[in-house]
Amino acid sequence: MQDDQLLFDFVIVGAGSAGCVLAGNLSASGKHSVLLLEAGPDRTGFWIKTPLGYGHSIVNKSVNWMYASEPEPGLGGRTVPVPRGRIVGGSSAINAMVYMRGTKADYDEWAHDGNPDWAWDKVLDSYKRMENHCVRDAWHGTTGPLQVNSRASVAHPICNAFLEAGDQLQIPRNDDFNGERVDGLGYYHHTICSSAKRMSASRGWLDPARGRSNFKLLANARAISLEISDHAVTGVVYRRNGRVFTARARREVVLAGGAINTPHLLMVSGIGPGAALRKAGVEVRHELPAVGQHMQDHFAYDMQFRSRVPTLNQQLSTWPGRLRAGLQYYLFGSGPLSSGTTHAGGFVKSAPSRDMANLQLYFSPLTRDLEPGSPGRMAQADPYAAFSMGICNTRPRSRGEVSLSSNDMTDAPLIRFNFLDHPEDMAEMIEGVGALRALADAPALQKIIESEYLPGPDVRSDEDLEQDIRARGYSIYHPCGSCRMGPVKDEAVVNSRLKVHQIQGLRIADASVLPFVVTGNLNGPSMMIGQRASEIILEDSSA
Known part of the structure; x- marks a missing residue:
């Protein structure tokens, strides 16, 4: 035809x-x-x-x-x-x-x-028909065409410090954000095949x-x-x-x-x-x-920390490191290229007064020199050990x-x-920085943090934080x-x-x-x- x-x-x-x-x-x-x-x-x-x-x-x-x-x-x-x-x-x-x-x-x-x-009972059935999920329980489908897998086994070891910090702050551990509840910290599931391909x-x-x-x-x-x-x-x-x-x-x-x-x-x-x-x-x-x-979108903001222990930066910031990572993936389907960079995260309240978990957290054992998605060239991993913790407010009003x-x-x-057009969006983001700093101050992360360098320890007041959020915050592409x-x-x-x-x-x-x-x-x-x-x-x- x-x-x-x-x-x-x-x-x-x-x-x-x-x-x-x-x-x-x-x-x-x-x-x-x-x-x-x-x-x-x-x-x-x-x-x-x-x-x-x-x-x-x-x-x-x-x-x-x-x-x-x-x-x-x-x-x-x-x-x-x-x-x-x-x-x-x-x-x-x-x-x-x-x-x-x-x-x-x-x-x-x-x-x-x-x-x-589009009520939950109808939508849940549709999700189940889609999924071939690594979690085998009543909340998930296991015979659909979409493979969903945990990458916890290949996540960077530094993620353990993030999750341990959550434990120390009495934030519940959550190994399945698509299960009975969403709140807590854990490893994300990804649309990655068992063969480590997208x-x-x-x-x-x-x-x-x-x-x-x-x-x-x-x-x-x-x-x-x-x-x-x-x-x-x-x-x-x-x-x-x-x-x-x-x-x-x-x-x-x-x-x-x-x-x-x-x-x-x-x-x-x-x-x-x-x-x-x-x-x-x-x-x-x-x-x-x-x-x-x-139109709506999730607006994100990152904090970055120098690390006393190695992160993905050392593996991906040099040509020899990238070559090793490429060979590891090509030969064995493992290593840094076999997963995304957002290994762990979760959902928490930005403040105790909030009715529900209104922040999504992202933990990445990698920091980069460009705003995510900047046109022109690939973002390059920073040439020093560092990691980032990010937030977005899950239900923006702008x-x-x-x-x-x-x-x-x-x-x-x-x-x-029109990001941050509604004042409540900014209020949640400022509260979110407090939530990230509470995690960073927990003993597990304090052991590995050399320093906070973005936005930096001197950026403390609501006014200074608002200025930095407006200067560095970004779309998370939703x-x-x-x-x-x-x-x-x-x-x-x-x-x-x-x-x-x-x-x-x-x-x-x-x-x-x-x-x-x-x-x-x-x-x-x-x-x-x-x-x-x-x-x-x-x-x-x-x-």
């Missing part, structure tokens, strides 16, 4: 974390034909397969959209990198692989706000789909607009190999481009806030005020937006997070909510069944639909959205 003759039951835009799951499941049903469009390449290679390879991928424009925010007022006018996967597998092919699901309270609040298909959504769901006669993947196919007729979306206009084609859907088009590209495509196609579209020179085809609005820079899809959208789910058209973009309000033939299935960001990392929830979307779509198509 030629590109210009494409007609499928479902056309999915975006082969990312959610899109791969959705396409794989819909085609596996055998009931429908599925076309999956991806703007980036269909590529695997050393850096993509290798867990620590994300240090390379995150600055590689051939597999990363390399977006950046507009100057952020709350960060002194700094712009913030916004890496997004531009490759089959999407951000699951270039991320740090920490696997989290969020909490029961997160999803039950989604349901309470008018999204009954477990992307493409590997889990598309590899089995590639031989199916009812499935077609088109890589390097950039969606540039939606085909709309009488308040119905009938197809997708895309550019491939310098030519423009249209793929049409008998049943539905499903957008899975993520929290940046999905609202961008909608608005360029004339679906969104009318005044903003007209200002950008776009004809309004369907007024939908919430498109691009309500809201941003994605808007148009022009009426052309090839022009990057305008991205504004944008979501820009096409949020909800029952009211003027406040949301899709309903509980992921159908775009008051337009036929169009759904959204990616992190943009989150009503609010969940507790923890977002790659697991993004894949779950693809899983749950496939279940909903198959239910609706058989009704």
Whole structure:
């Protein structure tokens, strides 16, 4: 079948974390034909397969959209990198692989706000169907395509001091943040195979789909607009190999481009806030005020400490060290390249007065010379023994937006997070520094800390801490909510069944639909959205 003759039951835009799951499941049903469009390449290679390879991928424009925010007022006018996967597998092919699901309270609040298909009991079943989890109990699935493993056995020994410090502060140990409770400190689980290779959504769901006669993947196919007729979306206009084609859907088009590209495509196609579209020179085809609005992200801040004992810095800061690490991984599937850099962490209250654990902690036996995700070159490990402890507030109150820079899809959208716009976000971060310093002052970490050098022991007052947080804080790359789910058209973009309000033939299935960001990392929830979307779509198509 030629590109210009494409007609499928479902056309999915975006082969990312959610899109791969959705396409794989819909085609596996055998009931429908599925076309999956991806703007980036269909590529695997050393850096993509290798867990620590994300240090390379995150600055590689051939597999990363390399977006950046507009100057952020709350960060002194700094712009913030916004890496997004531009490759089959999407951000699951270039991320740090920490696997989290969020909490029961997160999803039950989604349901309470008018999204009954996303209550915890339904979402938990979807997670279980996805997972082949290393923890074998009632909380986890063990027969799904997604391998989730603990890397505790290969974590750097310095992590033991961090966990022991938690014990000394009576912070509970938690060996499974996706189990019955989320609070406590422990080792993270990662989407890393038992063979020590990255477990992307493409590997889990598309590899089995590639031989199916009812499935077609088109890589390097950039969606540039939606085909709309009488308040119905009938197809997708895309550019491939310098030519423009249209793929049409008998049943539905499903957008899975993520929290940046999905609202961008909608608005360029004339679906969104009318005044903003007209200002950008776009004809309004369907007024939908919430498109691009309500965007959220987890904002992070690190403290760094010189260490009296070796860290990963010594192994990765020199060419001989990197060569040894590469050979160790190539020959034995072990060593620093076999895991991410965030080995341990957890969830704690920023202050005793908080109702629940509102901070996520990250412990890394590595420090680097660049802001994470900075374009231009790979971050290099510092040439001295050091480690970092970081925080992010799990439920930020500040809201941003994605808007148009022009009426052309090839022009990057305008991205504004408005980090720290809400005063409570800053209050939590300042309290979080206190929580990190309490851990650093515990005997277990005091034994190995030579000195705190960022922000430094003299940065103590709330005013000085606020200044440093605004100067050094960064996105942890969890944008979501820009096409949020909800029952009211003027406040949301899709309903509980992921159908775009008051337009036929169009759904959204990616992190943009989150009503609010969940507790923890977002790659697991993004894949779950693809899983749950496939279940909903198959239910609706058989009704």
